Amino acid sequence: MKSRSLLALPALALATVALTGCTSTSYSCSNNQCTVTLSGAGAETELLDDTLTVRLVGASDGQAEFTVDGTSATCAQGDEQAVAGYQVVCTEVGDDKVVLELS
Template structure:
């Protein structure tokens, strides 16, 4: 049985999405404070002239680095200075993390 090429392409795309998971991010900034939401680890967000990378999201906290700094894990409710920014983790829900950046 011969399958159309489009069917094979759809299967390949579906498999890639399952492996990579859904990733997205959004943010809003006002008066030097950015409220950030990241869904899925492995993302870099450009904010206030800084690059913030979220490498892991777990129940323990979020592991982030900024502007080439080493990674650090921040628990919900905690604040840490990473690179040249200050990050406060406000919530974690599964693979979605919210944090404030100053």
């Protein structure tokens, strides 16, 4: 498994919001962890100076399908798994929305 460090991120929260059609994204990073919110199928954001891409494929019925650097994964709220060398926790899953914690 690849080991990547989120140490390169600032200690203070960093956020971005992108609105495109019916999608929105936001993220904040601190202490080697990023929290990413993706709303709307196809919502995508880039972290770590545009070297890490997180994308929501879709979410419904308590399940979210997403990708981290092109690696596909599915989760329910509370699930934790390794995806593309990152530990990912699905902290919230709603209709066409997912909140992920990456470390």
